[in-house]
Amino acid sequence: MTTIAVLGNGRVGGNLATALARAGHEVAVADRTPGAAADAARTARIVINATPGAGSLDRLAALCEELRDKILVDVSNATTDGPDGLPADLIYPGSSLAEQLQEVLPETRVVKTLNTMIFPVMTSPATLAQTPTAFLSGEDPQAKQTVRELLTDLGWQKEWITDLGGIQTARATEAAILFVPHVIRSTGFIPFAISIAR
Secondary structure, three states: OOEEEEEOOOHHHHHHHHHHHHOOOEEEEEOOOOOHHHHHHHHOOEEEEOOOHHHHHHHHHOOOOOOOOOEEEEOOOOEEEOOOOOEEEEOOOOOOHHHHHHHHOOOOEEEEOOOOEOHHHHHOHHHOOOOOOEEEEEOOHHHHHHHHHHHHHOOOOHHHEEEEEOHHHHHHHHHHHHHHHHHHHHHOOOOOEOOOOO
16 A cells, blocks of 8 residues: 555546545545645655646645655646647647656656546556557656556556656657547547557
8 A cells, every 4th residue: 555645636636546545545635725735745655746737837846845755646738728628739848747847856756657648548448449558757767666556556457558768758748648639629538548559
């Protein structure tokens, strides 16, 4: 059992919190109440960033002390919204939210994952007709191994998880969000994930 703080109680955060608690972890969910994120992060071993990506950097930078020596699992994408509320453009072109977080949180081990899929797939990957891929980006091998184990608790088979390398590789997976609005407009809100076919 691991103590996990989920920052963000929307669809993504709520979905992850429920699944991780069901897997036997001790999970605290922080809403936007003042001090809630700091309280949750302070007592957790792993912190999951499921806050809206456009505001994540400022929110988490304010938690620098609480996140010291923690693993920060970043599942958010930093984008502007189009007129229909779907992602339009990247906020950090030529970089990524994960890289920005690692820069402002140098003593936190940031791992990017689960950001290349519609949120129900994060906790139910086997429900897709084809095998999905979960990508890992981060500088710390031990932190990535811990996150890999969390993913298996969420139903991800080991062969479905691909370690892309350092945190800079997150700019590739974050750019995949630009597929999402076009796919949704074309086929509707049907769960899907970006996958590597071999």
